[in-house]
Amino acid sequence: MELSENPFIVAFKVPANETEEERVHRARAFQDAQRVSRQIDENLQETKRNLDRRKRAIRILLLGQAESGKSAVLKNFQLAFTPHQFQKExxxxxxxxxxxxxxxxxxxxxxxxxxxxxxxxxxxxxxxxxxxxxxxxxxxxxxxxxxxxxxxxxxxxxxxxxxxxxxxxxxxxxxxxxxxxxxxxxxxxxxxxxxxxxxxxxxxxxxxxxxxxxxxxxxxxxxxxxxxxxxxxxxxxxxxxxxxxxxxxxxxxxxxxxxxxxxxxxxRARVRTDGVEEHHLVAESIRLKGNEFFITDVSGARSSRHSWIPFFDDSHAILFLAPLVFNQMLEEDPRVNRLEDSLLLWKEICSNVLLANCNIIIFFNKMDILRRILESGVEVRKFVPSYGNAPNEVESVTKYFKDRFKTYHKKLSPKPRSFISHETSAIDIHSTTALVVTVHDGIIRDNLEKSDMI
Structure with missing residues (x-):
C-alpha cells in the first residue's frame, strides 16, 4: 500500500488551502486519536499482565451441592492466607x-x-x-x-x-x-x-x-x-x-x-450466591507473601450445574464438598437424598475427560452434624439400606461412604490418579484453616512435579 493510500495518514494529511480553524481542529483530532491509541495499547498490556499473572497463580474450583459448605471453606482460605483483609470485612x-x-x-x-x-x-x-x-x-x-x-x-x-x-x-x-x-x-x-x-x-x-x-x-x-x-x-x-x-x-x-x-x-454466616463468582486472593504471610490464587465458587443448585463446565479446563485443583449427612433431602427437590445426590455428582466429576489431569480433593464435610445425628439414635440403614447392620458409629459410617466415593473415583477416572480425602467440619476454623494450608501446599507441590521442577 502506498503511504498516500494509508487511511490513518490520509485522515490527518494537511489539506490544501487549510484555514487556521481547520488546522486547529485537525491537530485536536490527531491528539485525540493518539490518546485513544495509547489507551488501547495500555489496556492490551494490562490484559496481558493479568493473563500472565493468572497463569502463574493457583486456580481452585469449589464444587458441591447447595449448602455443602463451599462458602465456609472459602472463608477459611481467606482467614489462612489474607487475615488482614478478613479483618477489614x-x-x-x-x-x-x-x-x-x-x-x-x-x-x-x-x-x-x-x-x-x-x-x-x-x-x-x-x-x-x-x-x-x-x-x-x-x-x-x-x-x-x-x-x-x-x-x-x-x-x-x-x-x-x-x-x-x-x-x-x-x-x-x-x-x-x-x-x-x-x-x-x-x-x-x-x-x-x-x-x-x-x-x-x-x-x-x-x-x-x-x-x-x-x-x-x-x-x-x-x-x-x-x-x-x-x-x-x-x-x-x-x-x-x-x-x-x-x-x-x-x-x-x-x-x-x-x-x-x-x-x-x-x-458460620450464611449468604447464598446465585451464579459463579471468582475470588482473587493475594497471600499476606511472610512465607507466601505475594502468592496469588483464584478460587471459583459456583452455585451448587441442580439447575446451575451446567455452568460449571467452562471452568474445568482452567483449574489446578477441584475441592469437592460432600457433606456426610445421610438423613436429609435436597431443599430444591425433597425427593432426593442429599448424600446420594453428592455421589451422583461425584461420579460425573470423576468421569469428566476435561478433568483427567486435574487434582480432585474431596472434603467429607459436616462431620460435627454426622456425629450429632448418630448420637441422637438415628440409624443409617433406615436411609441407606445397603449399609445393613454395620455399627451405627462415626468411624464405621465414615469409612462406608468414603469407600463408596473411592470406588467410583478409581473406576471412573479417565486415567489413574490419587484419591485425596479429608474429613472436615468447615465451621471449625482451627482445624479447617490448618487443612487448607496443607491442601494449598499439596497443590503447589503437585504442580511443580508436573512441570518437572522437583
Missing part, C-alpha cells in the same frame, strides 16, 4: 449474622404456625377463652410472636434495601458479581464510589436493626429455649442447628449493641 458480617439470626426466628415461628403441625394452636388464638389446655402458655407465645413483628418487618425492609430479596424463604441471596459487600459499607479498590444519600439510609436502617434486636433478645431467647417449642421441633424432626447461618444459641451475645463477630461467627 469483620464489621459488614455483623449485619449478615444478625439477619441470619432473625431468619432463624422466622423459620421457628413458621414451624410453630404450620397448619399441619400438632402444635399449631400454640400460636393460634383459641376459639373460646380457656378452651386450650395451656391457654396461658399459648397467650405467652402469641405475645412473643406479636412483640417480634416489628423486627421481622424490619428484616424485610433491610433485605430489600441491601439485597433486593424478600421472598418466602427470606434467605440472603446475592447475584454473583453484585459487589454486595460495598452496599454494607465495605470499600475496596473497585467500590470507591457510593451514593451518599443511599449510604445514610443504609446506616439508619442498620442502626434501627441493632436497637430493635437488642430490645427483642429476651423474647427470642425465651422462644428458643422454651420446652414446648423444643418438643414441637422434635415432633416434626426439625433440628435448626443443622441449618446454615444458625445462631439461636448465641442470642445474648449477637443481639447486644456492642456485638463484634468472631472469626467463627463469620465462617
Amino acid at each position: 469483620r464489621d459488614l458480617w455483623k449485619t449478615i449474622i444478625q439477619l441470619n439470626l432473625i431468619s432463624s426466628v422466622r423459620t421457628l415461628l413458621n414451624i410453630l404456625n404450620d397448619v399441619d403441625s400438632n402444635v399449631q394452636s400454640l400460636l393460634t388464638p383459641p376459639r373460646t377463652p380457656g378452651s386450650h389446655p395451656n391457654s396461658s402458655y399459648s397467650n405467652k407465645l402469641r405475645r412473643i410472636h406479636l412483640g417480634l413483628s416489628p423486627l421481622l418487618s424490619l428484616e424485610n425492609d433491610l433485605n430489600r434495601m441491601f439485597f433486593a430479596t424478600g421472598g418466602p424463604s427470606h434467605e440472603i441471596c446475592v447475584p454473583a458479581g453484585s459487589r454486595w459487600k460495598s452496599k454494607l459499607g465495605f470499600r475496596d479498590s473497585a467500590s470507591v464510589h457510593q451514593d451518599l444519600k443511599l449510604t445514610n439510609a443504609q446506616n439508619a436502617i442498620k442502626s434501627n436493626l441493632i436497637q430493635l434486636l437488642e430490645a427483642s433478645k429476651d423474647d427470642i431467647d425465651s422462644l428458643w429455649r422454651d420446652a414446648d417449642v423444643q418438643r414441637a421441633l422434635g415432633e416434626r424432626e426439625v433440628d435448626l442447628r443443622d441449618t446454615p447461618g444458625f445462631f439461636l444459641d448465641d442470642v445474648e451475645r449477637i443481639a447486644s449493641a456492642s456485638y463484634c463477630p468472631t472469626d467463627s461467627d463469620i465462617v
